[in-house]
Amino acid sequence: MTFFLQNLVNALQWGSFYALIALGYSMVYGVLMLFNFAHGDIFMVGAYIGFGVATGIAALASLGMIALPGWITLVLTIIISMILTSFVGILVERIGYRPLREAPRASAAITGLMIGIILETGNLALLGARRISFPPMIESVTYNLGGVFVTNKKIMIVAVSISLMIALSQFIKKTKWGMAMRAMAYDYAVIPLMGVPLNTIAALTFALGSALAAAAGILFGVAYPVLDPYMGIVFGWKAFVAAILGGRGSILGATLAGFLLGFIEIFVAMIFPSTLRDLIAYSIILMILVFRPHGFFGEPYSAKLRL
Amino acid sequence: MLNVKNLTVSYDRIKALHGIDFQINEGEIVCIIGANGAGKSTTLRAISRLVPVGKDTTMTYDGKNLLAYPPDKVVSELGITHVPEGRRLFGNLTVLENLQLATFSVKDKQKIEQDLQKVFSIFSRLEERKHQKAGTLSGGEQQMLAIGRAFMSGRKIMLLDEPSMGLAPLLMIDVFEALREINQQEGTAILLVEQNARLALQFSQRGYVLESGNLVLEGNSDELLKNPEVRKAYLGG
Ligand SMILES: Nc1ncnc2c1ncn2[C@@H]1O[C@H](COP(=O)(O)OP(=O)(O)O)[C@@H](O)[C@H]1O
Ligand SMILES: [Mg+2]
Numbered sequence: 001m002t003f004f005l006q007n008l009v010n011a012l013q014w015g016s017f018y019a020l021i022a023l024g025y026s027m028v029y030g031v032l033m034l035f036n037f038a039h040g041d042i043f044m045v046g047a048y049i050g051f052g053v054a055t056g057i058a059a060l061a062s063l064g065m066i067a068l069p070g071w072i073t074l075v076l077t078i079i080i081s082m083i084l085t086s087f088v089g090i091l092v093e094r095i096g097y098r099p100l101r102e103a104p105r106a107s108a109a110i111t112g113l114m115i116g117i118i119l120e121t122g123n124l125a126l127l128g129a130r131r132i133s134f135p136p137m138i139e140s141v142t143y144n145l146g147g148v149f150v151t152n153k154k155i156m157i158v159a160v161s162i163s164l165m166i167a168l169s170q171f172i173k174k175t176k177w178g179m180a181m182r183a184m185a186y187d188y189a190v191i192p193l194m195g196v197p198l199n200t201i202a203a204l205t206f207a208l209g210s211a212l213a214a215a216a217g218i219l220f221g222v223a224y225p226v227l228d229p230y231m232g233i234v235f236g237w238k239a240f241v242a243a244i245l246g247g248r249g250s251i252l253g254a255t256l257a258g259f260l261l262g263f264i265e266i267f268v269a270m271i272f273p274s275t276l277r278d279l280i281a282y283s284i285i286l287m288i289l290v291f292r293p294h295g296f297f298g299e300p301y302s303a304k305l306r307l
Numbered sequence: 308m309l310n311v312k313n314l315t316v317s318y319d320r321i322k323a324l325h326g327i328d329f330q331i332n333e334g335e336i337v338c339i340i341g342a343n344g345a346g347k348s349t350t351l352r353a354i355s356r357l358v359p360v361g362k363d364t365t366m367t368y369d370g371k372n373l374l375a376y377p378p379d380k381v382v383s384e385l386g387i388t389h390v391p392e393g394r395r396l397f398g399n400l401t402v403l404e405n406l407q408l409a410t411f412s413v414k415d416k417q418k419i420e421q422d423l424q425k426v427f428s429i430f431s432r433l434e435e436r437k438h439q440k441a442g443t444l445s446g447g448e449q450q451m452l453a454i455g456r457a458f459m460s461g462r463k464i465m466l467l468d469e470p471s472m473g474l475a476p477l478l479m480i481d482v483f484e485a486l487r488e489i490n491q492q493e494g495t496a497i498l499l500v501e502q503n504a505r506l507a508l509q510f511s512q513r514g515y516v517l518e519s520g521n522l523v524l525e526g527n528s529d530e531l532l533k534n535p536e537v538r539k540a541y542l543g544g
Contacts, residue, residue, distance in 0.1 A: 176411055183397040183408050190395045192378035193355060193388070195412040195460045300399050300442070307348075307357055307391050 002147035007270050008263075013154050013223060015262025016161035020216035021239035022246065022254040023168060024089075024209025030185040030249020030299060031205045033105070037112030038092055039213060040236015041119040044229060045088055046214025047134070047221050048123060050081040054135045054218075070138040077137070078160070078218050082211040089210025090203045098199065116236070123229040131228045134221035157219045164215055168208065169251045177204060185249045187302040241282070245289060247298030256296060261285065308333050308496060309354070309368050309387070309464060315361030316349050323349045325520045326361070331464060331496050336487075338499040338507040338528065340541055341517035347500035348392050350517070351466045354498075355389045356381050368464075383412035386461030392468040394453040398442025402433055405441050405452055409460035419459070426455040429485050447478035454485065462495040471503045483510050504541035508532045516541070 021043050028036045054077045060066050061073075068076070096115045100108045141152040172178035180201050184191050191198045220235075221227060242261050246253025264284055269277045289295070309331040316324040324346045331337050341347050352358045354366065356378045366373035368385055381387050397405050406426060410419045427434035430451040436444060441452060450470055457465050467486070471479045483506070489495050501507035508514055508528040516524040516537065524537065531537050 176407065179400065179404055179408055180411060183400055183404075186397045186399045187395055189357075190391060190397075192357070193382060193391065193460075194409045194456065195379050195383035196408065197377075197379045197412075302395070302398065304393075304395070307352060307395070 003270075005148045007266050009148060009150055009154060011263040011266035012158045012259070013262075014266055015259035016158055017216050017220055017235065017258075018239050018242050018261045019165065019255045019258025020161055020212045020219075021235060022242035022258040023165070023251065024213050025240050025243035026246055026249055026251070026254035027181070027205050027209050029243060031181050031188075032097070032184075032202055033188065033305075034097060035109055035112060035240070036092075036097070036206075036209075037109060037236070037240075038096070038115035038119060039112075039209065040232035040234075040239065041116040042085065042089055042092070042210045042232070043213040043217045043220075043235055043239075044123070044227075044232030045119055045217075046081060046085040046210070047217030047227050047231065048127075048132070049084050049088075049214060050077055050218035050221055051132055051134055051227060053077045053080045053084070054137060058135055070136075074137045074156075074222070078215055081218055082214045085214030085217075086207035086211040089206040089213075092210075093203055093206040098202070116232075120229045120232075127229075131226050134225035134227060136225065137222070153222055157223060160215065160219060164212060165251075165255050168212065171208075172251060177201070181205060182299070185299055185301060187304065189305060189307045193307075241285060245285065245295050247295030248301070249299040250295070250297035253295055253297035309373075309498075310366070311354070312365045313361070314350070314353055314364050314366070316346075316353050316358050317361070318349075318358075323520055324353070326363075327517070327520070327522045329515055329522065329525070331498055334490070334494045334496055335513065336490055336497045336499065336511045338501060338511040338514045339517050339522075340501055340504040340507050340514060342541075343502060344519075345517045346520045347502075347517055348468055349520075351389055351391075351468050351498070351500060354381075354387065354466060379412070382460050386463035387466065388457035388460050388462060388464070389466040390453045390457045390468060390470060392472070394449045396441040396444075396449055396452055396456075398440065400441055401438050402441055402444070402452055403437040405456055406433075406459050409456040413460075422459050426458055429458075429488060430455055446473050447475070447481065450474060450478075450482050451485065454482070454489075458489060458493075458495075462489070462493055464496045464498060465489070467497060467499045469501055469503075470499070471501060471506055479506065486510075504537070505532075508537075 021039065024039050025036065028034055054073065057073050057076060061068060092115055096111045097108060100111055143150050172181060180196050184201050238261060239258065242257040243254050246257035264281045265277055268281045272280055312328050313326045314324055315322060315326050339347055339350060349358065353360050356376060368387065376385060406423060413419055432448055433451055433455055436448065444452060470482055474482065486497060490497055499507055499511060508531055511528045514526065514528045514531045515522050
């Protein structure tokens with residue numbers, strides 16, 4: 001039982017990363033009918049921006065200009081990096097996708113792949129091939145809860161992730177911006193006729209998704225403090241799987257599917273040798289998709305693409 | 308008020324409109340009648356800036372160059388709203404949310420509230436159903452909501468694309484009476500495009516006849532109703 005609970009805690013943490021990244025995929029797919037294949041690399045860029053911000057704050061602290069407790073540094077790093085990375089997302093939409101909005105979907109899809117490669121190799125050119133270690137910021141403390149070991153970092157990661165997911169879903173349910181996103185996911189062509197600036201909503205969608213990916217990147221850096229320029233690829237693919245499994249544009253779906261992926265991976269690894277983890281885990285997920293081809297939820301939408 | 312000159316529109320190099328001229332004056336109800344495929348919807352799309360127009364086209368509204376406005380600003384700054392063919396409601400949003408979304412760019416909260424009350428007084432059915440998803444409304448209610456949405460987003464000119472489509476005759480009368488009420492109380496000019504020529508000509512003051520992308524006739528609606536060519540081609544003899 002404790003073994004099970006131990007893995008449950010790990011799965012929650014692992015699923016948080018997938019879910020946060022999957023949300024960005026899902027929103028862009030829902031609102032713009034677009035697979036943003038650069039999104040995994042936005043997660044990577046977010047982690048590096050987080051590294052930069054945390055290092056910057058640490059440098060200021062060492063000069064004696066500011067003295068901040070680790071928790072505050074972490075919170076500041078997350079907030080500042082989310083904002084900065086959202087601008088990266090806006091830029092990607094503006095340069096990579098907006099000019100191709102009327103183009104065949106395949107062109108937009110390869111645009112994503114190219115932007116991904118550019119972000120990876122751009123990073124390589126900028127910082128070199130070395131791996132970078134993420135600054136620790138907070139001391140690790142381990143609690144023993146009846147034989148289940150939980151670190152303060154794990155609790156923080158899961159709590160921050162879930163708070164961000166709740167904040168996002170409230171934003172989408174309650175604000176006029178969120179309402180415009182929902183409407184755009186349903187019928188894109190009519191949006192301008194409501195006096196709603198379509199480009200602004202597109203940019204907002206990218207900004208939100210990128211901010212969440214940045215949060216995932218930093219939380220990942222806190223848990224596994226080694227960054228490399230290709231870290232976003234596998235994560236991106238898996239989060240993409242979660243987004244599709246969750247159902248088109250569904251916030252709840254992407255969140256649950258992200259956690260489900262985490263659970264399946266961790267529990268498969270608990271039973272089988274870890275080299276077989278993804279083989280078995282993704283065979284299971286493939287079976288789920290075969291039986292639920294539209295994913296778990298999937299928002300309704302009008303099939304008409306033009307006016 | 309709205310002046311359109313030499314309007315041409317092409318889809319993938321095939322011309323849908325071959326240089327048409329028309330105008331809408333303050334508070335007027337004007338219709339464009341024509342068969343399926345004549346270019347009626349294209350005309351409305353051009354005014355709403357949803358399709359590119361030919362380089363010799365000019366469109367002015369109150370002396371302003373309409374071509375300088377992106378589609379959302381045509382609505383939010385000029386008050387030219389468009390009720391599209393097939394209504395195109397956001398079926399996943401509630402009735403109230405559909406109306407609220409149409410005020411996305413309106414800053415004045417008080418005006419939004421007043422307009423909402425006006426929409427509900429014109430279409431009381433919508434108030435009863437305001438928390439219902441728009442996708443669950445009947446055809447007539449959907450058309451009312453589509454008009455209500457346009458009413459909320461600005462109402463100098465309302466462009467209506469086949470509002471009678473798919474409606475039972477009694478509902479059709481309700482909808483057109485509501486439109487007349489909006490026209491009279493708010494001074495909203497209406498450009499109505501219809502395949503149902505009789506209805507459109509009875510409702511409007513002036514009309515144009517569109518054939519294969521060309522305007523072939525224009526005049527006062529009661530005269531067009533009596534015109535032998537119009538009677539033969541559009542009114543069943
Ligand atoms: N999106 C489009 N792509 C290509 N051709 C189109 C498109 N929309 C309309 N057309 C063509 O333009 C012409 C006018 O269409 P439309 O304006 O929809 O006519 P109406 O509304 O009078 O039925 C038709 O020949 C139609 O086939
Ligand atoms: Mg039409």
